[in-house]
Amino acid sequence: MTNKQAAIKVIRRLNRNGFQALMAGGCVRDMLLGKRPKDYDVATDAQPKEVIGLFKRTLKVGAKFGVVIVMLEGRQVEVATFRTETGYADGRHPSVVKFANAAEDASRRDFTINGMFYDPVKDKVIDYVDGRADLKKGLIRTIGKPKERFGEDYLRMLRAVRFSTQLGFDIEPATWSEICRNAKKITKISGERIAIELEAILVDPNRSVGAAMLAETGLAKAIFPGFSARHAEFAVSVLAQLRKKVDFALALASLFAGCPTDFARQKHQILKLSRSQNKHIKFLLANRGRLLDDRMPLSRLKMILAEPYFWNLYELQRAIQKATPDGAKGIAALGRLRKRIKDLGDVELRPKPLLSGHDLIRLGAVPGPALGQLAEEMYIAQLEGKLKTLSQARQWAQKWLQKRRMTEK
Numbered sequence: 001m002t003n004k005q006a007a008i009k010v011i012r013r014l015n016r017n018g019f020q021a022l023m024a025g026g027c028v029r030d031m032l033l034g035k036r037p038k039d040y041d042v043a044t045d046a047q048p049k050e051v052i053g054l055f056k057r058t059l060k061v062g063a064k065f066g067v068v069i070v071m072l073e074g075r076q077v078e079v080a081t082f083r084t085e086t087g088y089a090d091g092r093h094p095s096v097v098k099f100a101n102a103a104e105d106a107s108r109r110d111f112t113i114n115g116m117f118y119d120p121v122k123d124k125v126i127d128y129v130d131g132r133a134d135l136k137k138g139l140i141r142t143i144g145k146p147k148e149r150f151g152e153d154y155l156r157m158l159r160a161v162r163f164s165t166q167l168g169f170d171i172e173p174a175t176w177s178e179i180c181r182n183a184k185k186i187t188k189i190s191g192e193r194i195a196i197e198l199e200a201i202l203v204d205p206n207r208s209v210g211a212a213m214l215a216e217t218g219l220a221k222a223i224f225p226g227f228s229a230r231h232a233e234f235a236v237s238v239l240a241q242l243r244k245k246v247d248f249a250l251a252l253a254s255l256f257a258g259c260p261t262d263f264a265r266q267k268h269q270i271l272k273l274s275r276s277q278n279k280h281i282k283f284l285l286a287n288r289g290r291l292l293d294d295r296m297p298l299s300r301l302k303m304i305l306a307e308p309y310f311w312n313l314y315e316l317q318r319a320i321q322k323a324t325p326d327g328a329k330g331i332a333a334l335g336r337l338r339k340r341i342k343d344l345g346d347v348e349l350r351p352k353p354l355l356s357g358h359d360l361i362r363l364g365a366v367p368g369p370a371l372g373q374l375a376e377e378m379y380i381a382q383l384e385g386k387l388k389t390l391s392q393a394r395q396w397a398q399k400w401l402q403k404r405r406m407t408e409k
């Protein structure tokens with residue numbers, strides 16, 4: 001059973017018990033566009049209690065707000081009771097949620113294209129908000145007055161840019177100017193929620209258009225204070241050069257491709273990313289330019305190749321060169337690097353050191369910083385291919401220690 005079939009089954013059962021039940025929101029939009037919806041949400045006039053009573057397995061994730069998850073043959077269907085939301089004093093959370101009818105439920109939604117219902121039993125679209133007209137025109141328009149709707153929830157500003165990016169739609173002029181007027185208020189929204197929308201914008205193949213909108217509306221500067229028009233201009237060209245499918249870290253690093261690493265890292269803090277994502281982004285930004293160096297020692301090449309995000313770094317650098325007026329030289333350098341990598345064959349990038357710390361102590365090294373230095377230099381020599389056997393390594397270490405003793409005396 002597909003997600004869609006599961007949703008239809010839920011709808012039929014609600015109907016049979018005298019309730020109105022419809023597909024709602026994003027899935028209706030996507031079906032009308034001929035796209036495959038991510039998930040099929042159901043909206044109904046049944047109260048959460050009644051929904052729970054009708055199905056064997058349910059999750060009461062947000063029953064207070066009218067949302068129940070119905071589990072059906074391994075599928076999960078989100079069933080939400082028609083509702084209105086009011087009292088957004090803080091610009092992010094409704095303080096009062098009231099159960100309502102379908103038309104009222106439509107008008108609490110963000111954009112006209114997201115405000116439609118579909119009855120799969122009667123095969124009928126139910127459109128209280130003129131969503132179909134905007135879908136035809138390719139427009140993102142708030143339901144009701146943009147000023148009020150953004151004032152209720154400033155995250156909607158970013159959602160507008162997100163849907164515009166993903167669908168290739170324009171943002172309707174009054175909606176657009178209200179975003180520009182309120183962009184600074186995006187700081188009322190938590191970093192985590194901003195990050196979710198930003199990710200959706202930047203991983204989309206249309207990401208450079210999305211980034212241009214973030215810059216033009218003032219959202220980019222509001223989210224990342226100090227992110228200048230010059231930064232944005234370069235970001236847009238770098239993002240336009242990336243391959244189609246990228247992860248968030250690569251996209252975010254590209255957004256900051258024209259900024260110093262420390263600045264970027266400081267700005268990213270507001271997004272509350274995971275440690276591993278922060279590390280990933282730092283690696284990408286801090287190593288900008290390194291891959292263009294034809295004289296990169298073999299040991300350094302092996303070490304950087306062994307990094308898990310090496311190919312993202314390569315992709316970032318390629319996009320930067322493509323976005324730079326005299327970037328052709330860099331592209332040629334990347335070509336030579338590729339050849340060097342190919343010529344390495346399947347050599348081990350991170351072989352075990354020929355001698356361990358214990359081995360070095362047995363050879364007379366004294367535990368401490370000098371031992372660390374010896375181990376490191378020896379490992380580099382090993383990666384360079386200068387040390388191949390155990391006895392070569394021993395000799396090399398002994399010489400190193402001898403030289404050190406002489407200089408210490």
Ligand code: ATP
Pocket residue numbers: 024025026027038039108109110111114115153155156
């Ligand atoms: P996607 O396909 O990316 O999931 P979606 O339209 O389904 O897009 P969701 O965030 O899953 O978007 O939300 C589902 C629906 O809930 C939306 O289509 C919209 O009708 C409504 N909605 C979601 N977030 C908001 C919001 N902040 N303000 C008003 N309505 C919202």
Ligand code: MG
Pocket residue numbers: 026038039
């Ligand atoms: Mg959705």
